[in-house]
Amino acid sequence: MGTVDGHEMVIDRGEGIYVFDEDGRRYLDATASLWYCNVGYGRQEIVAAVVAQMEKLHAYHTFGDFVTRPVTELTEKIASVAPVPGSKVFLTSGGSDSVDSAAKLARRYFHLTGQPERTMFIAREWGYHGTHAYGTSLAGMAPNKDGYGDLVGDVVTVPWDSVEAVEKVIEQAGPERIAGLFCEPVIGAGGVRVPPDGYLTGVREAIRRAGALFIADEVVTGFGRVGAWFASTRFDLEPDLVTFAKGVTSGYLPLGGVIAAPWIAEPFWEGGVMWRHGYTYSGHTTGAAAALANLEVVEREGLLAHALQLESELANALAPLGRHPLVTEIRSGLGVLGAVQLDPDAIEADPGLPVKAFRAIREAGALTRPVGGGGLQISPPLIITPEQVKEMVAAFTVGLDTVEV
Ligand SMILES: Cc1ncc(COP(=O)(O)O)c(C=O)c1O
Structure with missing residues (x-):
């Protein structure tokens, strides 16, 4: 900046x-600003939706049993286009929030399901996952993580394009230690690096065999940029977790989120465990209205x-x-x-x-x-x-x- x-x-x-x-x-x-303005500038239908929502109720929180209608409609809409049917959607204020939420969710999931030793994340060289604490720790470019002292531990970085490198880390650390792989389907800020043929399905399989989570960071690739709602859909990756932001609103208001496959959400929902995590603007009412209007444009056009x-x-x-x-x-x-x-x-x-x-x-x-x-x-x-x-x-x-x- x-x-x-x-x-x-x-x-x-x-x-x-x-x-x-x-x-x-x-x-x-x-560049569509910072990768986000998918539907272009000056969309009066999004402006109108935002104004109408602001006039009625600009925001109300979604803690406890509180919710607002734009938020339920948006999470249902996103779940309906999610790579895995039956997914649950957790809303945040942007991409970095989503990455930190996904990382905490992954570790907490294993803690809840009796595998607390699964805390290790695999990240890729050239990777970019935002600038909060987990995202900084997962960074694949040294200048983005140097100079902050100790970051989040248990992160191993591998070459961005090698399935074997991922398999080797799993073997060396032991599969029972791996929580997940953070993977941008196309590396964005690290240089727009398109994965070699077979890479995405190869690492997905390796992570599945290890019993760990495939976490697709689709902050850039989600909501149309790769010609599908998600790159994970296009490559049939069945991700355990997906992070998104940017294109969900085309930037008309800041909003992001995490999509959790049903098997990841289940221990939290069925077990009645409260996940003590959430932002003031998790489910911002007008942000959700902007997202709904934006997704309507994506579909209509x-x-x-x-x-x-x-x-x-x-x-x-x-x-x-x-x-x-x-x-x-x-x-x-x-x-x-x-x-x-x-x-x-x-x-x-x-x-x-x-x-x-x-x-x-x-x-x-x-x-x-x-x-x-x-x-x-x-x-x-x-x-x-x-x-x-x-x-x-x-x-x-x-x-x-x-x-x-
Ligand atoms: C792949 C990826 N993940 C996470 C982020 C962080 O998103 P934000 O800047 O909205 O916090 C970005 C931002 O460019 C990104 O490209």
Whole structure:
């Protein structure tokens, strides 16, 4: 967070896939802000739903037997599209809340079911799971976890793309020690890394064999970004827990949550055990109203199918950028997600290159940002058209052409 070279970029308004600065200059938002604005800017139906809810009751808590109707409708809606039928939904204020909730839920689940020694989490290099205490401990990029002293213990980090590495940790630690694997189906902030073929099903199986929990962090990939409600559905992963945020409201209000498969929820529900965990805004009434209106847009406009179609269009449109002298690789091909990898040698020679590149692309009319390992993020709103994809790639090309190295 902060300024770049003392410069502040003040975003003033948004419309469709574009945002405008205070001088009225228009930019194509190639990142959908921070991966979240799936339905685009200026959606009056979401604004109207939020205003109507605020006028009636802006918020009431959901502790004890209290609840509000938008919250019950939203949790039912999310459960109806969850990767595992019969799942339960726990709402939070965002992605980091959801990760910490899922981690506590996993450990508590094993404590309740007579396996208290299962506390170890496996996390992946390049992984990003937010910035609360568990999320920081699970981070796969050292700068995100260094400098805080002791973090949450019992976390082992493995290479991001190796099933064998996960199997080895399970074997060495003993399966009876493993609580779960935290897995972004496509690594986002760590560089938009699409897993090798067979990776997701391979690690899912290894975790199942160990009797541990597969925890899909779908904060980025959930609610349409990979052409399905969840990547876990698309790859048939049957996750024990799913974390979500961002696309559930497209950012119209902050909201996140955890989806628990029925077998994980059961000991808490059937056993009558109160899980002493919950946030003031777990189930924020107007946040839930915004989410419901947003999910209605996703369905009405067929954005899951559109995203699936965009997947190959995006990959094809980006491919020529791979031949740019400053670029060594284009990562794309799964969902409306991509990264333009800047040449690591050029970055070593000039560590300021990623910032220079994103500012040059901004000058050329598109907003991107550097992600882990020197890639430039591509995750536009899901409503982007094939013509606008070309416009986006043109801005990247013009911008990169003007970068002086
Ligand atoms: C995969 C993943 N998990 C968790 C988070 C944390 O979400 P939040 O910033 O809403 O706390 C993010 C944020 O980018 C994310 O990408």
